[in-house]
Amino acid sequence: MSGMSVFRTPIASEWIDYNQHLRDAYYSLIFSLATDALMDRIGLDEAYRTRTRCTLYTLEMHIHFLHEVKDTDVVEVSVRILGTDRKRIHAAFDMYCGRYPDPVSTAEMMLLHVYQGTEPKAQAFPPEVAEALGKMEPAGATEIPGSRRMELRSRS
Amino acid sequence: MSGMSVFRTPIASEWIDYNQHLRDAYYSLIFSLATDALMDRIGLDEAYRTRTRCTLYTLEMHIHFLHEVKDTDVVEVSVRILGTDRKRIHAAFDMYCGRYPDPVSTAEMMLLHVYQGTEPKAQAFPPEVAEALGKMEPAGATEIPGSRRMELRSRS
Numbered sequence: 473m474s475g476m477s478v479f480r481t482p483i484a485s486e487w488i489d490y491n492q493h494l495r496d497a498y499y500s501l502i503f504s505l506a507t508d509a510l511m512d513r514i515g516l517d518e519a520y521r522t523r524t525r526c527t528l529y530t531l532e533m534h535i536h537f538l539h540e541v542k543d544t545d546v547v548e549v550s551v552r553i554l555g556t557d558r559k560r561i562h563a564a565f566d567m568y569c570g571r572y573p574d575p576v577s578t579a580e581m582m583l584l585h586v587y588q589g590t591e592p593k594a595q596a597f598p599p600e601v602a603e604a605l606g607k608m609e610p611a612g613a614t615e616i617p618g619s620r621r622m623e624l625r626s627r628s
Numbered sequence: 629m630s631g632m633s634v635f636r637t638p639i640a641s642e643w644i645d646y647n648q649h650l651r652d653a654y655y656s657l658i659f660s661l662a663t664d665a666l667m668d669r670i671g672l673d674e675a676y677r678t679r680t681r682c683t684l685y686t687l688e689m690h691i692h693f694l695h696e697v698k699d700t701d702v703v704e705v706s707v708r709i710l711g712t713d714r715k716r717i718h719a720a721f722d723m724y725c726g727r728y729p730d731p732v733s734t735a736e737m738m739l740l741h742v743y744q745g746t747e748p749k750a751q752a753f754p755p756e757v758a759e760a761l762g763k764m765e766p767a768g769a770t771e772i773p774g775s776r777r778m779e780l781r782s783r784s
Binding site: 490491492495496497498500501503504518521527529530531532533534535536537540588592 | 646647648651652653654656657659660674677683685686687688689690691692693696744748
């Protein structure tokens with residue numbers, strides 16, 4: 473497993489569709505819950521969100537479905553930070569289950585830090601969150617398995 | 629609205645997250661249910677699936693989140709067939725709600741026709757499905773709003 477493991481879940485029976493495997497959208501839900509777990513790790517947890525009215529919005533999500541997941545599986549999700557700017561996180565998630573050595577699914581996410589006022593407004597990360605993100609970012613170039621690169625163009 | 633409207637749903641309260649808007653993964657679920665509706669339109673309905681043991685698997689899904697959706701919204705999804713080969717469909721979905729003239733979200737999907745034997749195996753569409761798909765495919769080039777193109781490289 474590459475990256476930091478952040479989330480683990482058994483497969484709920486209501487996530488299985490008429491094809492007798494995990495419905496595509498519930499891979500997304502697992503990646504979404506893994507994003508929540510990442511937020512807890514970098515200081516964007518519930519207490520932060522309540523105190524600051526800031527949170528993350530997902531701008532873009534690109535998923536590859538590589539293996540079927542069954543209702544008897546337990547899946548684990550790891551995350552790598554591919555890039556950040558003042559307000560955004562570009563992250564890659566890999567989902568594993570015990571039956572395969574390679575990921576059953578990969579996701580790329582572009583996440584935006586937002587202040588939820590009357591209108592939601594992009595806002596820079598506070599220094600402690602930027603620092604936590606900096607520690608997670610790899611020094612060199614990273615390879616994204618199974619996915620084409622979504623670019624984080626600088627506009628900060 | 630561009631494309632053919634295939635699916636409409638109110639927003640279920642359990643799809644709303646701690647940000648008080650539709651969780652990213654439930655945009656995926658709505659696009660997934662719209663794919664089921666598309667399958668009904670092109671002859672890949674439940675009767676077909678039971679008779680032939682063939683179905684569609686999602687290979688790839690790329691979503692852009694353009695506007696927040698709230699629990700009071702009703703959303704409608706339209707679909708355009710961007711390309712097909714003997715076994716695959718490349719489709720673009722646009723999600724609308726009454727509060728915005730432009731889509732609240734767009735999704736691209738790459739779908740594979742699969743025979744569910746002991747092991748799932750890609751299989752060519754039957755002629756009547758290929759014909760139904762052909763009728764939906766636009767004659768000229770199509771523009772994909774808000775999304776970079778995922779390419780359907782010919783390997784059929």
